[in-house]
């Protein structure tokens with residue numbers, strides 16, 4: 001069995017992918033929450049196409065690719081190497097389930113809002129806030145606790161398997177296809193997001 005390693009190339013590559021995907025998700029959620037606040041305060045009209053593109057991205061990549069890969073590869077490997085992360089991993093896996101439920105609810109409230117439902121705007125904005133609170137806290141725990149423990153405990157083989165799994169699908173916001181809706185979404189988010197997210201989203205444009 002290989003020993004835990006630090007400064008391994010596969011570890012660095014895997015961590016870089018995971019952290020970039022976190023920044024992309026955080027950028028979309030930050031921008032979504034900001035736009036929802038502007039709409040709620042009557043400072044802007046709702047851009048339903050943009051809201052829909054954001055939800056499409058959140059559902060298509062972070063929910064269907066990023067979270068399941070963490071469960072199946074990163075979390076599984078960490079559980080096999082140490083029991084120290086068990087409590088936080090239980091919490092995070094519960095949040096992956098909750099997150100999918102909140103995204104489904106968010107999509108429903110968006111449709112109701114666009115369809116003119118009474119108090120549709122308030123329900124949508126509240127759903128955005130609930131999802132944003134979960135995402136920001138979730139990413140912070142993953143980065144502050146789980147990735148640090150993983151860097152201490154996982155082996156070279158673990159990191160190679162994790163890197164391979166995470167390389168299998170490219171975050172479509174970080175490398176959007178020419179002409180795809182995500183290219184426009186990325187430009188809009190880059191203009192709204194804080195500076196540290198902008199540098200990521202402006203990369204390779």
Ligand SMILES: [Fe+2]
Nearest residue numbers: 022066070142
């Ligand atoms: Fe994550």
